[in-house]
Amino acid sequence: MTENDKDIIETEPQPEAPKKKHNRFVQYFINLGARIKGWFVDKFLTVKDFFSGLFRKKPKDEFAYDGPQLSKGEKFRRGLKAQSGWLFVAPALILMAVFTFYPIVAAFVNSFKQGYSSTTGAFNGWGFDNFVRVLKGDTGTGGANFVQCLVNTLILTFISVPLSTLLALLISVGLNSIKRVQKAYQTILFLPYLTNALAMGAVFATFFKIIGTKSYTETVGMVNIVLGWFGIDPVDWVGATSPHWQIGSLSIPWAKYIVATIYEVWSGLPFKILILFSAMQSINKQYYDAAKVDGASRWTVLWKITAPMIMPQISYLLVTGIMGGMKQYSAIVGLFGETMGQAYDMGTMVGYLYNYIELGQMGYAFAGSLMLFVIIMIITFINNKVTKKRTTYR
């Protein structure tokens, strides 16, 4: 645009020589007026050209050389058209500005506001107060405890992700080695993918649930019955009396961890099987034929050919699994209810955020979300390092 303006000014026609010589002051205004008029005339022509260009039937050959006789309006139209990509991305950009870019800034800014009230926007000073309180568990709201949530999230993630990846690997190897009804197995094994975590969490809870009072038990639940066959006493897996270890102020509800891990493995398997199995299918059969000729055993083939070939997929699964695990939340609510166990003892980091948003304690929610962000960044960083190493090793 500015270039355009300059262009106009330079090529502006000289005003005709005046019949009567005015003094400098008047002359200045006459010149100015002429220039302004010229500018408007020019713009008008441009706009006229622009619109007539819009409605003109398009020439068949867009790429024909139009030459220097292009009118200014046409030039402008072309210039604008070259930027019309912005028009296409505008809706996405506007939405992202409001719901993605702004929140990032707001989260950073607001997390440093002490005693921030979301209803009035009032706060009393800047500082790290929110972060300190969140880390110390000193929010004074009876809400979830950040350290507890962090520990829960880390433990659950780093148990369930490797476990389900290993199991998925075994299943994929099994699937890969059979010839009949492969598709049927694949379909059934994929079913848990398309589920609602809250709904299926509730189903899992019924497997583990003890129904009744302390004095009279109606049923100890399916899992306890099965364990009973092996002489194991019933355990309250998901209820209020669920056993836990206490380490300082930290609670380790191991029974609930087991339940959550079983659910996470069950729901995490399908995607992992899908990835690993299709990776195995795409390994060139020549490798196997060659191995067969060499008389390599199945075990050797698995470790020497299959495993290295699918190493990128395995590390991809570990990375995405850990990322997903750090954000787990709805399954926990499905299994243990909206308070995430007893007084949030099964809380996760995402659960922590939502808990404080619901309590209206936005300052802590912002501080917590920033810390979640930092932790995820650290894990991404470590992941990248490790993955790189693995790939080079391969």
Place this chain on the structure above:
Amino acid sequence: MKKILTVALAGCIVATGCFAFAGCSGGSDYEHTIVFYSSQGDDLSKVTDSAIKAFESKYPGWTVEHSQPGGYNEVLNKVRGDLTAGLQPDLAYCYADHVAQYIDTKTVVDMNKYLTSSESYTYTVGDNTKTIERIGFSEADKANFIEGYFNEGMAVNFGGHKAAGYEDDALLTLPFVKSTELLYYNPDALIELGEVDENGKAAPPTTWDKLWEICTKAKEKWPSCTPLGYDSDANWFITMAEQLGFGYTSADDDQHFLFNNENAAAWLEKVAGYYEDGYIITQSTYEGAYTSTLFVKGPENNGLVFCIGSSGGASNQAGTGFTTEVAPIPGSKLEDGTVNYSCISQGPSLVMLSGGHSVTNASEKEIMTFQFVKELLDVEFQAKFAKASGYNPMRTDVYDVDSYKLFLSGTDPDEGAPLEGKQLVVAKAANAAVELTDRFFVSPAFVGSSTARECVDTVMERVFANGMDPAEALRKAYKDCGGK
């Protein structure tokens, strides 16, 4: 074919779009519509409809929009969100500690200026012009209000009221209906246990010591029963703090939380022992369900003998094989030989919020909203509502209303037949609660008072379910509340 499909799809989307946007455009004239949020269920909101009708016919041109976002917490969240946007309702159900979260927006109306105002007011809406003779309640009306219920709403009970510009005696909430806790018992079981008075009728325990004694007997007779159910863990703790005097919370800004003390731990220790013996079940140890579910079964069906629950939930206490009887909750015998019978006073209050939807006639709306409040506190309406809900009315003259008197005496005022089942228990509960007005206490409200409640709830759960050391549990709760 393809075209038809496209057209059908487009039609489908347009239709859903229309539906969506038709659904979200309220289109209310907020200048003359009073917005009221409550947590009433369908049955109670039908009762409230009669007050709305009365208001609307009395003041033509004005309407009331009554919406129920859910439970108390949903009302709180909704109001808080609305305050952020300046879309607050004119009137809302509240607990005192909710209002503690609203006052910094300075929209909470001090109702003192309307309560007994003798001024008149004339409004014009369209063709309707009407004069309100007296904005406030008459002195006679006010004399009927139960004084004790009003203290809760005084600004002095709310932390930060000075900063928000309220005088100590500003009235921020008005009591609507109140409830207390009652001992529901199974008379047949007591008779079987030999707990009878001189007339051979079942004699409910009046002290905790007596109650534990009966529990022991019951446990011997029906090993699979749980003698006592207490619906609200937190209420139990708070009530015992009052009865035994070990302290729960105070309105003092320097020291809000008093419950972390040895006496509280000693009491917890004692009840934890009873829990271990299978004497007790509470809501938190019963997967969050009301223990009345067990009570109605009776002890011979693995149920309860006693259930302590809200007078507002009386209809859930109607026994299936027996007729539920109601008594006040037991008291605690103190060292000086006296018995403290304190029992908690709860229930929704009303808070007025000003200037929602940036209306231009905010002060006129306040006056009109107060007229609607007058309908809600009207003696006939209070009688009706108390009858339907089981809550206690907030004014004494309701007990002189004929239909309510009939109801309390156990007769259906509409049909003249004796009450039975649920209705009978509700009437009995209302009767029992009438006697208790001088035993009521309320705990102070401040930002964090609901947190304290949640924390002691967790204390009870941890001590019972996890066998945590009471002193440790109290310490933890104290820290969670933000106590130092």
Place this chain on the structure above:
Amino acid sequence: MAKFNKSAAEGAVVGQWDLSSGGEKFDAEKVRKREKTKYIIKNVLVYLFLTVCAVLAFLPFYWMIISSLKVEEEFRESVPTFFPHTFQWKNYWMIFHQVTSESSTNATFGRILANTLIVGLLSTFLGLVIIVITAYAFARMEFKGKNLLFAVMLATMMIPGELFTASNYITVAKAGMTDSYVVLILPFLVSVYYIYLLRNNFMQIPNSLYQAAKIDGLSDLGYLIKVMIPLTAPTLISITLLRFIGTWNSYIWPRLVNTQPWQMITNWVTGGFVDRVQPDGFVLYPEGAGSAYGTMPLDTLKMAAVCMVSLPLLILFIFCRKYIMRGVSKSGTKG
């Protein structure tokens, strides 16, 4: 799992033995027989392992369906039954006439389902439009700052979406958008990952096709609609399905911003379902004036509700298996 490991280990041992026995006298018949039994045993073990896994994968679905049809008493029997004695279809009737969670507002199943479908359809359709045009601009059009913008958008994918929730909650509350469908649709219309995916898809379409279309007098928009969309239809279908599933499963945002009558089906399913006495006096387990279970949330009813949420997803999966699996293997997200 243990069994499988064992079989694999055996295989390894046998294999080693095979190699070392190379010098022994060669008995073709014996070797073939041994190979065959080995093959059969191995296969049986693999099939066994897979079957156990498949059964465990399917068990929760089976349990959910049969539990939803049981009488509560049967569900609570000390030894669970694997097939209902009597089918209690009324469980479903009850949950349809159930109001959400504990408090009884007027959000029935019908309303909740309508909410979910309206939000799901609108959000999927509008989201798809935005994804397509944005991806097209990034793939085919030239404008100043394109690459920078694209890089910035991709960078936001690194940030956990949870970081936005608190701010977005305040934004929509300030705008007074709570309790509406708009608030459920608007913040999630743009999905950077799908834009990225579709852009890559678009870029695979050869440039010569674009030139040809231009010569035929097609405008950019015309080219997009007439050429590119049909060519990338499989990806688009996958995106549509995954987005719809994502909306169906959305839980926390609706819970934060909307009250019950405006919430979604997943919010509905988390509530407790009690045997509520209906206005006409109907109750599943009558006892005295009320229900034998009082206000206790019943697991059979809960399972019926869970079926109502899960079965549509299963059916969708059965019919659109190809597209969903393709989309999943590409994106690894649930929408």
